[in-house]
Amino acid sequence: MAYNVLIVDDSATMRALIRKVLVISGFDIGEYFEGANGLEALEILEQNWVDIILSDLHMPEMDGAGLVQELKKHEMWRNIPVVLITTEARPEVIKPFMNLGVQDYIQKPFRPELIRQKLSGLLGEARTTDASEIESCDF
Amino acid sequence: MLAKLKAATFEVLETMFYLFPESLEGGETLRSRGPFLRSSVTIAGPQAIRIGLQVPQSLACKMAANFLGATEAEISQTEMEDILKETTNMIAGSFLSKLEASAAFKLQTPLIQVLGAKDKNKKEPEKSLRFEVDEEVMELFVEKG
Numbered sequence A: 001m002a003y004n005v006l007i008v009d010d011s012a013t014m015r016a017l018i019r020k021v022l023v024i025s026g027f028d029i030g031e032y033f034e035g036a037n038g039l040e041a042l043e044i045l046e047q048n049w050v051d052i053i054l055s056d057l058h059m060p061e062m063d064g065a066g067l068v069q070e071l072k073k074h075e076m077w078r079n080i081p082v083v084l085i086t087t088e089a090r091p092e093v094i095k096p097f098m099n100l101g102v103q104d105y106i107q108k109p110f111r112p113e114l115i116r117q118k119l120s121g122l123l124g125e126a127r128t129t130d131a132s133e134i135e136s137c138d139f
Numbered sequence B: 001m002l003a004k005l006k007a008a009t010f011e012v013l014e015t016m017f018y019l020f021p022e023s024l025e026g027g028e029t030l031r032s033r034g035p036f037l038r039s040s041v042t043i044a045g046p047q048a049i050r051i052g053l054q055v056p057q058s059l060a061c062k063m064a065a066n067f068l069g070a071t072e073a074e075i076s077q078t079e080m081e082d083i084l085k086e087t088t089n090m091i092a093g094s095f096l097s098k099l100e101a102s103a104a105f106k107l108q109t110p111l112i113q114v115l116g117a118k119d120k121n122k123k124e125p126e127k128s129l130r131f132e133v134d135e136e137v138m139e140l141f142v143e144k145g
Helices: A013-025 A038-047 A064-073 A091-100 A112-134 B002-017 B057-068 B077-099
Strands: A003-008 A030-034 A052-054 A082-086 A104-107 B038-042 B049-056 B111-115 B125-134 B135-143
Touching: A003 A013, A003 A038, A013 A030, A013 A112, A013 B057, A013 B077, A030 A038, A038 A052, A038 A064, A052 A064, A052 A112, A064 A091, A082 A091, A082 A112, A091 A112, A104 A112, A104 B077, B002 B077, B002 B125, B002 B135, B038 B057, B038 B077, B049 B057, B049 B077, B057 B077, B057 B135, B077 B111, B111 B125
Parallel strands: A003 A030, A003 A052, A052 A082, A082 A104
Antiparallel strands: B038 B049, B038 B111, B049 B135, B125 B135
16 A cells, blocks of 8 residues: 655755655655645645655754644644654653654664654554544444 | 764764775874865753764765765765765764763754865864775764854
């Protein structure tokens, strides 16, 4: 199954790298979108269906925390898994983001297989959750 | 501190660039041709420090090509500069993790400078490490921030 991926990073070079790593990892990408900050990501989400978001922490205009806060306000977007791509993985830095609802993080430097493993795990979990929610609905 | 910084540098170069640096001892020299790119990132906090990386532009170009899966001829100046900034950022982030530094230490935005051969040796950094990477010299330095 192919997944639509949104990458949010202020460096075009990093976005290109993450895209390349996703391809190398064998992750099945459907549509690929990219934004340079949280505001651009929200504009993309207004127009497109996205299955997973990979986001940097520090960006101008709207950073990773701002983006996650906005996502959580919207019914349509609040369950989209968000993975932080970060140079900093100290618990003191990551924990506030996890408290905001970020699902996971990947610390740079990373290997392609790690990305695939994390994304497949998250999307698998998301699908399972969705399925169980549907099953438990009283139509 | 320098041992942790060296470990962080090797980890980043090996994982992201498939480059395997070797430490250069005090007297060892390698010919390096300019211009050079110098990237630095400040770690703000109770004792602010600046970590920097200086490489010949030719090495930055190789790194960018490896990083992006492109040929060296396809690499732009912006890409070289972005890659070096990102590399310095990754080294600093990995270094902070290895130090288990508190949240009071924060990474600032990396900066980049293009240096000519004359500028390169103007100011000796307080602490530095030199590596041979793909037959070129990479210098890593630490200064008070």
